[in-house]
Amino acid sequence: MNETVSGPRHQPLQLHVPEPGVRPGDAPDFSEFEIPRAGAVRRPGIDEAPEDMRDMAFSVVRVLNKAGEAVGPWAGQLSADELRAGLRHMLTLRQFDERMLRAQRQGKTSFYVQNLGEEAVACAFRMALEDGDMNFPTYRQAGLLIAGGYPLTDMMNQIFSNGADPLKGRQLPVMYSARDHGFFTISGNLGTQFIQAVGWAMASAIARDTRIAAAWIGDGSTSENDFHAAMVFASSYQAPVILNIVNNQWAISTFQGMARGGAVTFAARGHGFGIPAIRVDGNDYLAVHAVARWAAERARAGLGPTLIEHVTYRAGAHSTSDDPSAYRSKEECDAWPLGDPIDRLKAHLVTIGEWSEERHSQALAEIADEVRGAQKAAEANGTLITGPHPSPRAMFDDVYAEMPAHLIRQRQEAGY
């Protein structure tokens, strides 16, 4: 290092490194997190100009209040049947997570990523889309598949890399791909899908189609270059895309402040690009659904992209390779002021007389049967450890549409 040169008029500079206020052993503190009352945030028209709705990026759209009532201008869009279906999707995802987490601990697969606490985001969003729309998800939107009716057994076949794995054992667990269910192939490389979603939406516009795209990214990955690429392309071409940021406060061990959250909201990033942005309570199924539908209507009407920041909390570990007690307070999840998405929707359904403890217990039992049955069916096709696995021959397929000569030679060399 060079010798420090400091003139008489200047103090030495100092690098600022953001740090979360709370670490293991500290008391959780969300006192600086401003939460408006449910129903307090206005509902703009879908054709409102981005510059006229800047307030939406600095508040939080919420529908469910503490009493379990749906209130305000974003309420009243879902029937009781639809709400019960939503609850069922979230409960299914949570049980699916629990069983797959256990399967990983039992050594039946190498890796798993939970959705705990974020179930409402993907499950509610999916119900605002139409068949034919395309999601470009990260690895933490399995709710899109479950709410979209993708078979649990196929998800598990992928997780177990077994003989029935739709991806032929090539992909790490949870990196699903389901074209027919509007679910783009998941990549391990963060942020890449955000701009691809914009391209898909541009293509739909070029083809004079009516389908729209939905892009997904986490708070941490908004730091990636492709986030910015997506924002400028989406805005320049007014692409029919919904740009979703799932702010779950954590990027593995790194708190959202490292991506410069906290000081300014993630939603506010839309303003620099002229993209209307809305911040929503990500643990409020009704709010997520209402905002998603608003953005989908906007996109479908040819009014351009919308940025949505889903404010939520990553209640589980980052993955099965992670131990969050090494970097954050164990009590933080319980202190999270937006609560649990399942508890809140359940309370609402009970409040409006469309659900009961008895029905809930019964639903839990049914879902347990369903998930257990799916796992039994998947394990009959094999697990990562026991096999059978897809043939090694399959690893040479699909590199190209037609296998070139050099790959054929290598496959023969490998003995397949």
Add this chain to the structure above:
Amino acid sequence: MARMTMIEAIRSAHDLAMERDERVVVFGEDVGYFGGVFRCTAGLQEKYGSSRCFDAPINESGIVGAGIGMAAYGLKPVVEIQFADYMYPAYDQIVSEAARIRHRSAGQFTCQMVIRMPTGGGIFGGQTHSQSPEALFTHVSGLKVVVPSNPQDAKGLLLAAIEDPDPVIFLEPKRLYNGPFDGHHDRPVVPWKNHPLGEVEDGPYTVPLGKAAIRRAGSALTVLAYGTMVHVAEAAAEDASVDAEVIDLRTLIPYDLETIAASVKKTGRCVIVHEATRTSGFGAELSALVQETCFYHLEAPVVRVTGWDTPYPHAQEWAYFPGPDRIRRAFKAVLEG
């Protein structure tokens, strides 16, 4: 038949592809209204409208990433990176995404896309307008890599690339855009209209990917080259009166091992020529392939004539560029070896 420069041939390929298939869309920096800094897309926006040919923000990752999304939708994007030297911001999208999507989704999603980029030196382009990054693509499974050396091939290969179901990196040697260049930089520039390969069919045709062309038949030694170096190698053979067989690879991946091996087995000697830097360049792969397939036929060690392992310089252009003199010395070495 018409006389075309490589620029006109590339423009013609775009035009014909867009005319017969509305899924073909063309975009990149300055590609739309202006028609491209090298004029390769001139007139396309006017003819096909701004939803088929359009300008892009200056963001290479965005250009390629958006193209991948369009290909996933079912369009056939042909995107341009203004100079190959500026593809690096898009490298993640090319390597991690375009190349892998078919494999990782077991064929559910594909990436029928062409990524065009002007490449190569010999134009006083300095560090960031002269690079030849082909080895950074040939190392990536899932990509096809094409380098034309003349207008006739440029058109046929580009039309083949646009119809190819896989992502194709299409490297256009900008030194060859207006005329062939044999490395004799002290002589006047020759236009394509005086070269037989400047004669190009007006209508659509394809040159198959994965097939090399023998540009100059010979029996004394084999030269493996592509792009500008094909012309330089031909000139070196003439200059030195060496009966060299010059093979224009045209497609690097998939490569035409059959043509390569047949020639080297016949001549027993092999010189590999490329502008790109030597270490881990595509020449290393070619050398290994020749050694593996022609070992008992080789009369001398395989020699590589390449750019030096330095960044591409400005003032030292002709000391860097592998010109006819250096190739001639390599001929001498393998013939005496």
